[in-house]
Amino acid sequence: MQDLFPFESYRKGQDSFIKVVRTALKHKKDVLAQVPTGVGKTVSTLAPALQYAMENDKTVVFLTSKHTHHKIAIDTLREIKNKSGIKFQVADFIGKRWMCPRQDISNLNSREFIEFCRSVVENKECDFYQNYYSKERIFTNKILIEELEGSILHVEELVDKCRNAEVCSFEAAAFLAKKAKVIIVDYFHMLNPGTRERFFKKIGKELENCILIWDEAHNLPSRARDLMSESINTLSMDSSVREASKFDQDLEPSIVKIRDKLLNLSSKLGLEKNEFLISRKDFSEVSDELINKIHKTANSVIEEERRSYLNTLAHFLSLWKLEDKRYSRILRRSFTKTGKPVINLLYNCLDPSIVLESILKGAHSNIFMSGTLYPLTMYEEIFGLDLPLKVEYPNPFPEENRLDLVIPAISTKFDQRNGQMYERIADSVSELIDIIKGNKIFFFPSYAIMEKTKELIKENILVETQGMDKSSREMILKKFISMKDKGCTLFAISSGSFGESIDLVGDNLKAVIIVGVPFAKNDLEVKEIIRYYDEKFGKGMEYGYIMPAFTAIMQNAGRCIRSETDKGVIVYLDERYAWSNYRKNFPEYVKLKGAKSYDEVKEFLEG
Numbered sequence: 001m002q003d004l005f006p007f008e009s010y011r012k013g014q015d016s017f018i019k020v021v022r023t024a025l026k027h028k029k030d031v032l033a034q035v036p037t038g039v040g041k042t043v044s045t046l047a048p049a050l051q052y053a054m055e056n057d058k059t060v061v062f063l064t065s066k067h068t069h070h071k072i073a074i075d076t077l078r079e080i081k082n083k084s085g086i087k088f089q090v091a092d093f094i095g096k097r098w099m100c101p102r103q104d105i106s107n108l109n110s111r112e113f114i115e116f117c118r119s120v121v122e123n124k125e126c127d128f129y130q131n132y133y134s135k136e137r138i139f140t141n142k143i144l145i146e147e148l149e150g151s152i153l154h155v156e157e158l159v160d161k162c163r164n165a166e167v168c169s170f171e172a173a174a175f176l177a178k179k180a181k182v183i184i185v186d187y188f189h190m191l192n193p194g195t196r197e198r199f200f201k202k203i204g205k206e207l208e209n210c211i212l213i214w215d216e217a218h219n220l221p222s223r224a225r226d227l228m229s230e231s232i233n234t235l236s237m238d239s240s241v242r243e244a245s246k247f248d249q250d251l252e253p254s255i256v257k258i259r260d261k262l263l264n265l266s267s268k269l270g271l272e273k274n275e276f277l278i279s280r281k282d283f284s285e286v287s288d289e290l291i292n293k294i295h296k297t298a299n300s301v302i303e304e305e306r307r308s309y310l311n312t313l314a315h316f317l318s319l320w321k322l323e324d325k326r327y328s329r330i331l332r333r334s335f336t337k338t339g340k341p342v343i344n345l346l347y348n349c350l351d352p353s354i355v356l357e358s359i360l361k362g363a364h365s366n367i368f369m370s371g372t373l374y375p376l377t378m379y380e381e382i383f384g385l386d387l388p389l390k391v392e393y394p395n396p397f398p399e400e401n402r403l404d405l406v407i408p409a410i411s412t413k414f415d416q417r418n419g420q421m422y423e424r425i426a427d428s429v430s431e432l433i434d435i436i437k438g439n440k441i442f443f444f445p446s447y448a449i450m451e452k453t454k455e456l457i458k459e460n461i462l463v464e465t466q467g468m469d470k471s472s473r474e475m476i477l478k479k480f481i482s483m484k485d486k487g488c489t490l491f492a493i494s495s496g497s498f499g500e501s502i503d504l505v506g507d508n509l510k511a512v513i514i515v516g517v518p519f520a521k522n523d524l525e526v527k528e529i530i531r532y533y534d535e536k537f538g539k540g541m542e543y544g545y546i547m548p549a550f551t552a553i554m555q556n557a558g559r560c561i562r563s564e565t566d567k568g569v570i571v572y573l574d575e576r577y578a579w580s581n582y583r584k585n586f587p588e589y590v591k592l593k594g595a596k597s598y599d600e601v602k603e604f605l606e607g
């Protein structure tokens, strides 16, 4: 079969990466690849994987952690199809809730939606679903499916077409997936064992015949941990009591007892102490019989009200019964926006390899790639890989186009955060805003530090807000780009909405300034991960605390240089970046330079 690589020539490192992918597929091996922006990692994996899949009756599953990455994969596949002239089917999925064309589901979270969807399908109450399978619409549906089959569609295009035709877009995409050679899905579809099983059953495929490409795989540890973690709190318990009182009064006393137990536990929290570790026995030991009863009542609640807190409670209680050292149990007090205390009980997964184990054993090959999969040995251990092919490529862009400048003028270290330090941070930020004439983004380690800095500076700036939704994010980006000639400043959070996956080519972004070091809040959740990795690998601080911060730093820095002709400055604004024990955490291609004055930024950009 012809080579499906669609371009005339290879970029630096690209031909080598393609060879590695081919070797891995041939020998059913896994790959860990650090591939910086500019090498073209999407086409370097999709082209050889698709070719192998077509020759060996396999399916390529391209997994992304962000909605924005679907488009890159779709564009690449269109390019491959156009250049090769070969026909192949593609199916693009995001979470079912986000694909659903119904308008009455906006207040449901993902789990509630799944229950709701199941219920309306079983009770024949979903017109979109009924329409899709209706014999009376066989002719119009056939025309729609032919249209969908004829092109490689982005999931949003598919949803639009299905909404217009008043049929369920998930069912249509699942139909396409049965014949597809490439399926694009969110991590969630593979990481959640139940969802994976249902998904494969629905599309008639098997994991063993799939080549999995994990894009932006640096996000995988936290996504896998989040997915396997569960929690309840006093607010959700109040709602559970209300549901029990309305739907099953016999059940109500048992739910009240569980809520009271949770409230009683909080008496151990002092004025200063907001969290502590607890044991399985400290909280309710609930019988399987009661859990089943809660679950049964939850089903009635879902049928009438579409969502059920009892359902989440039943799930939490069945997990709580398990004795698994790869989880931690934390009782924590948090506060609502109005200052009301909330008691949370967390059952947190510490080990992402729990979910990856069966995937690694089952799939034909797994290709894990990212521009910041560094160091590879850490990911090899964390993922639980068995002798993968490991490759890393240097940054392909001209070194002289990028200035990595350390300015040790401030520190966001916890013990140095005081009024004087905030004044110094604000001074440095103001000076940099003044010097850098084009667009620039300041990444802060937390909202608190960002807010304090903002209060002290006079400039007009765009600001990322907590819990910002997709449309607000896009609006800010649009405004930011539109102001590039005048020069605009954006304040954002290192691990927030703008920290990765935004593409600001050319003059759209001239400088990135990383204010402080974005370590996670050193709370019990983080301490438990550190303890776990210490016991497992003897590298708790490195794997659980330091490297996640440096991954965020490298992602932030990566926003600045997106093409061969981009020229930009990355400022590391904290004294710790000048220390050797911090510098050693940067990949080799980052050539840190100590700044003598702020003017070096100006000279570089104007030179």
Ligand code: SF4
Pocket: 096, 099, 100, 101, 102, 116, 117, 118, 120, 121, 126, 128, 129, 167, 168, 169, 170, 171
């Ligand atoms: S069957 Fe389809 S249209 Fe109906 S609720 Fe489920 S996803 Fe939405």
